[in-house]
Amino acid sequence: MTSHDIDPGSVGRRDVRPTDEEFYASDRPENPALPEDRPRGGGPGEPLRHRGTWSVMMIVLFVLLVLFVGMWAFP
Numbered sequence: 235m236t237s238h239d240i241d242p243g244s245v246g247r248r249d250v251r252p253t254d255e256e257f258y259a260s261d262r263p264e265n266p267a268l269p270e271d272r273p274r275g276g277g278p279g280e281p282l283r284h285r286g287t288w289s290v291m292m293i294v295l296f297v298l299l300v301l302f303v304g305m306w307a308f309p
Contacts (some may be wrong), residue, residue, distance in 0.1 A: 251257075
């Protein structure tokens with residue numbers, strides 16, 4: 235059935251739309267189980283690592299140490 239055919243069961247109804255299967259089947263390939271051209275991930279990957287954690291922590295501690303020494307030395 236094409237979109238221009240009239241369904242005898244729908245005569246008199248104003249809102250005639252295709253079913254979900256008919257709508258989505260119109261643009262599906264013949265073999266919908268083909269592998270993706272560009273996989274979107276989901277495979278096993280490396281866990282995230284925070285590479286600069288210790289260096290950032292040392293810089294923050296150094297800045298705090300300089301502030302406290304400055305407050306102690308110059309009240």
